[in-house]
Amino acid sequence: MQNTAEQNAAQQNASTTKVALVTGAGQGIGRGIALRLAQDGFDIAVADLDFQAEKGAGVVKEIQALGRKAVFVSADVSERDQVFAAVQTATDVLGGFDVIVNNAGIAQVKPIVDITADDLDKIFRINVNSVVWGIQAAAAKFDELGHKGKIVSAASIAAIQGFPILGAYSASKFAVRGITQAAAQELAPKGITVNAYAPGIVGTGMWELIDEKLSEINGKPLGQNLKENVDGIALGRIETPDDVAKVVSFFAGPDSDYVTGQVLLVDGGMLYN
Numbered sequence: 520m521q522n523t524a525e526q527n528a529a530q531q532n533a534s535t536t537k538v539a540l541v542t543g544a545g546q547g548i549g550r551g552i553a554l555r556l557a558q559d560g561f562d563i564a565v566a567d568l569d570f571q572a573e574k575g576a577g578v579v580k581e582i583q584a585l586g587r588k589a590v591f592v593s594a595d596v597s598e599r600d601q602v603f604a605a606v607q608t609a610t611d612v613l614g615g616f617d618v619i620v621n622n623a624g625i626a627q628v629k630p631i632v633d634i635t636a637d638d639l640d641k642i643f644r645i646n647v648n649s650v651v652w653g654i655q656a657a658a659a660k661f662d663e664l665g666h667k668g669k670i671v672s673a674a675s676i677a678a679i680q681g682f683p684i685l686g687a688y689s690a691s692k693f694a695v696r697g698i699t700q701a702a703a704q705e706l707a708p709k710g711i712t713v714n715a716y717a718p719g720i721v722g723t724g725m726w727e728l729i730d731e732k733l734s735e736i737n738g739k740p741l742g743q744n745l746k747e748n749v750d751g752i753a754l755g756r757i758e759t760p761d762d763v764a765k766v767v768s769f770f771a772g773p774d775s776d777y778v779t780g781q782v783l784l785v786d787g788g789m790l791y792n
């Protein structure tokens with residue numbers, strides 16, 4: 520049977536339009552990544568916790584205004600079944616699955632001597648287990664769809680050098696680095712690349728919280744801890760979500776096809792390797 524021009528066009532679109540799922544995309548760095556990948560031509564699943572649904576819907580509208588398809592998916596990334604369900608929803612609604620960005624994460628601001636078992640359990644479930652679930656869900660979906668894919672996760676400067684009073688957080692981000700290196704080697708035979716971005720001091724809700732908690736601990740005025748950290752950045756300004764999104768765009772796109780297992784510092788010049 521001969522295809523009509525319309526069928527050909529639909530097939531062409533299905534084979535060229537790519538789908539990315541970004542976790543923690545209701546605000547901050549995740550929102551920046553979702554918008555950038557939409558500009559790159561991806562249709563986007565905006566995943567976040569249920570209480571972020573309104574913000575997520577706003578990001579969906581921003582993506583649609585860029586001419587791409589988008590959907591909000593409610594998911595707690597610490598729950599394996601919710602991550603798998605989010606990948607399935609993205610595939611069903613957007614018609615494919617090519618990239619996962621395991622971006623969602625939390626910070627905890629506490630001296631090591633005060634960290635509890637519950638603290639560690641919580642931060643590892645959200646920052647580390649989530650990355651494993653995201654890798655598993657994406658790799659299974661790429662297999663099912665019979666193509667390669669890209670997995671990108673959020674590390675941090677705290678994945679390269681321990682950050683004082685962010686000990687549990689640093690440990691969780693070191694773990695993301697280890698998982699990224701291991702998964703890259705395991706999944707390379709399938710043509711799946713696994714990389715991570717390591718931002719420095721990004722002006723989001725996370726640093727508002729870190730600054731506030733540090734100030735409670737060390738008595739410095741609000742804004743002072745943030746300022747001191749920004750003062751140490753060689754490029755002389757605080758980082759924006761867009762600065763981070765440019766690196767994720769590279770990892771999600773074809774220019775990084777020969778790059779895997781890497782954790783790329785995007786910190787304006789704080790750490791050097």
Ligand SMILES: NC(=O)c1ccc[n+]([C@@H]2O[C@H](COP(=O)([O-])OP(=O)(O)OC[C@H]3O[C@@H](n4cnc5c(N)ncnc54)[C@H](O)[C@@H]3O)[C@@H](O)[C@H]2O)c1
Binds near residue numbers: 547622725
């Ligand atoms: N802000 C920084 O300076 C900085 C620096 C380095 C790395 N990072 C990392 O970048 C990522 C994004 O940070 P941000 O600054 O945008 O933080 P943010 O707090 O502004 O946003 C985090 C998002 O993740 C979501 N989230 C939290 N727990 C979740 C869960 N269990 N399931 C699903 N979503 C959840 C939140 O609802 C929120 O929308 C994090 O992994 C963070 O560790 C941030």
Ligand SMILES: CC(=O)[C@H](C)O
Binds near residue numbers: 626676682719721
């Ligand atoms: C929050 C974060 O990862 C760095 C320490 O700014």
